[in-house]
Amino acid sequence: MILLIWTEIKKLFKNKLNLILLLLVLLVPLVVTFVSQLSEYHSSEVTGVEMNAFEYLKTYQKYQQQYRGEVTEEWVSNLEAQYHKLETSNHDLNDEQVIEMDVLRKSIDFGHYILDETWRKENNGYDHSWGYDENGNLIYLPQEARPGVEMDLITHSFEAENHIYVGDTTSWKQAIAAISSYGVVFAFYLIYLFSSMYNKENKDKMMSLIKTSKNGKRKLGIAKLLAGLLVAILLPLAIIGIVFVFYQCIFGFGNPNVSFAFQLFENSDVASTFTCGETFGIASLLLIIGSLTIAILSMFFSSMMKSSYRSLAISFVFFILPLALNTKIGTFAIKLLSPVEYLNSSFYSFSLVSSIGSYAFFNVHFILQTSIWILILVPFIYLFYKNMQITNEG
Amino acid sequence: MELNLNKLTKQYGSKLAVDRVTLTLQPGLTALLGANGSGKTTLLRMIVDIIKPTSGEIFYDGKNIMKLKEQYLCDIGYMPQHLGMYPNFKVEEFLYYMATLKGLKKSYAKIQIDKLLHKVNLEEKRHHKIKTLSGGMYQRLGIAVCLLNDPKIVILDEPTAGLDPKERMNFKNLISSISQDKIVILSTHIVSDISEIADRIMIMKDGSIISYDRPEVLLKEMEGKVYALTVPNDNVVNYEKYTIVNRKVGREETYLHLLSDEKIEGATLLTPDLNDLYLYHFKDGEEF
Structure with missing residues (x-):
């Protein structure tokens, strides 16, 4: 069985086009994201300093490491003292000091948010900015109300x-x-890859040889399923691995126990109790769950259709049409079936990863909805394949 | 070892592809002759259990193949009419894959692969991709795949289609060499493929087996039905009511090789061959 599974995986990637597309899928989003991340910090109008984006981020990282610590009254006091010292001692701040003050400000901001229960309860529904009251004390200025959906979390x-x-x-x-x-x-790549999982033999006119072999009727159907699921897990793991190694080489990772919410405050986004490590894990798991869901559905269509073009078309219609319709159907079809949608490149989804992790991914209903699809479809995939008729071999 | 087909029938809608075929197959090469569309492929596919008969049963050594399931497939080697193999696989790699599908242990698979690559003369192509093989090599690899599990029943559906005469002769010798202790069914509409090597001939027409016996018996039945004569060119039209196997047109006269149930005056009787036998049964203008 292991050899059959291994051969099925090899068959998927024997095709040069599949391999080239895989390389593109693995590398292009990373490169595009990295370039766009740098461009976010490129302008001095955005960062307030005359540095290139890479230098800016490295400097920012340096001060984040310098002022790291557990959120306590003492830690916040120290940061506040440092902030005042910088503010009073130097009226003509250099670029590094501007960044240092920015890090201090956000750290103090976050510290108060954690430690000041009264303040938090009063201001939970709002984003904040930094400011001074009439006595010259640092305060948080409430701005606009947060969306209701985020309130539960906070x-x-x-x-x-x-x-x-x-x-x-x-x-x-x-x-x-x-x-x-x-x-x-x-998601597109997976749909393409798995659309021919069960009907490739029909195209290659291999079905007769397979169905007249001892293991071709039953075991191969199961081997294909297991190979598909394995690939659907290994590919996101490869993505996660590549991303991890890439950023480890570029910036290096800090302590994974650091609160993820801390950085979210930079954009006045949703609060979260997850650490960076946990959020990274949630994002990874969402990618894997989405990958598995798409793999199962694509393999299901592939076992139903004798032509890979047809199964590819119906998979795209199934996944893309609801998105294009942009209606409640779209919301249900994609978001409930495939959490990959949660991880798309839109700016808001990124910041919602942690909140989705808490209200969707770890939600029993969500897990049931996802796994029920898989459990229902698996026997059908097996049966459709077992009974697949040989039609185009003469 | 015996394979019994009992009233085997396959119906597609209103079309009766195979009609109550009953026969017993024993070791040796059985040639299945028939025109295109006569039901040969459907019959063979039922024998190898990739399509289910509408009615009727197949017994292998007295046991219904439906009950034997995978055990029956262990003894089957099948080379389909439209043979497909993964073009990006290397020859040896593909054979190992098929050996796995056939449930062979790796050590035994290695022995079989080495032996068969030698037998089909593809040792040098062992590490070549399948898409680089010529038509003849491709078919020979098909035979190797078919024989991997050392099957007791070998089903070859038009295996020589598209081969040049030399490859065809090689193929014929190869098939002959494996048919001693196996039930080999070779389906074809090319009579020369089976001449001299077939132990039995089965003629299929419109879904039914109309003739099944040893070649010499079938040819004996044809005696007195094959004629040759030479007639003036303007007289040929009078002989077109007969099945003309061959005609050679001269300047004034034409030589005719004819099939007829009735005696043809002035004609010489010829010793029938398999080509005559085939054309005798498919004389009604069926394509071949």
Whole structure:
């Protein structure tokens, strides 16, 4: 059986086009995301400093590491003292000091958010900016209301956490954004790859040889399924691995126990109790679950259709049409079946990864909905393949 | 060793592809002759259990193949009419894959692959991709795949289609060499493929087996039905009511090789061959 599974995997990638597309799918989203991440920090109007994006991020990372620590009253006080010192001692800040103050400001901001329960309860529904009151004290200025969907998270926010750490989030942030950017492209590739999983033999006129061999009727059907599932797990793992190694080489990863929410505050986004490591894990698992779901559905269509073109077409219609319709059907079809959609490259999805992880991925209904599809479809895939008629071999 | 077909029938809608075929097959080469569309492929596909008969049964050594399932397939070697193999696989790699599908142990598969590559003269192509093989090599690889599991029943569906005469002769010798202790069914509409090597001939027409016996018996039945004569060119039209096997047109006269149930005056009786036998049964203008 192992040899059959291995051969099925080899068959998938024997085709040069499949291999070339795989390389593109593995590398292009990463490169595009990295370039767009750098371009975000390219302009001095955005960063406030005259540095290129790479230098800016490295400097930012340096200060995040410098002021890392567990969120305590003492830690916040130290940061505030440092902030005042910088503010008062130097009226003409250089670029590095501007970044240092920015990191300090956000760290203090986050510290207050964690430690000041009264403040948090009063201001939970709002984004904030930094400012001074009439006495010259640093305060948070409420701005606009947060979307209701995020309120639940914040309500159950940080009180349950005993230790919250702040530190270097640069690579975690970039890497999770990169994983998110794989969603749609990767989904397309999987649909393409698995659309011929069960009917390739028909195209190659191999079905007669297979169906007259001892293991061709039953075992091969199962081997194909297992090979498909294995590939659907290994490919996202490859993506995660490549992303991880890439950002490890470029920036290096900080402590995974650092709060993911800390970096989210940079964009006034949703709060989360997850650490960077956990959020990275959630993003990875969502990619794997989405990959498995798409693999199962594509293999199902492939076992139903004798032509890979037909199964490819119906897979695309199934996945893309609801998106194009942009209606409730789209929401249900894609978001409930394939969490890859959650990881698409849109700017808001990235910041929602953690919240989705908490209300969708770890939600029993969500897991049931995903796994029920798989459990229902697997026997049909096996039966359709077993009974697949030989039609084009004479 | 015996393979019994009992009232084997296959119907597609209103079309009766195979009609109550009953016969017993024993070791040796059985040639299945028939025109295109006569039901040969459908019959063979039922024998190798890739299509289910509408009615009737197949017994292998007295046991219904439906009950034997995979055990029956262990003894089957099948080379389909439209042979397909993965073009990007290398020859040896593909044979190992097929050996796995046939449930062979790796050590035994290695022995068989080495032996068969030698037998089909493809040793040098062992590491070549299948898409680089010529038509003859491709068919020979098909035979190797078919024989991997050392099957007791070998089914070859038009295996020589598209081969040049030399390859065809090689193929014929190869098939002859394997048919001693196996039930070999070779389907073809090319009579020369089976001449001299067939132990039995089965003639299929419109879904039915109309004749099944040893070649010499079938040819004996044809005696007195094959004629030759030379007639003036303007007289040929009078002989077109007979099946003309061959005609050689001269300046004034034409030589005719004819088949007829009735005696032809002035004609010489010829010793019938398999070509005469085939054309006698498919004389009604069926394509071949």
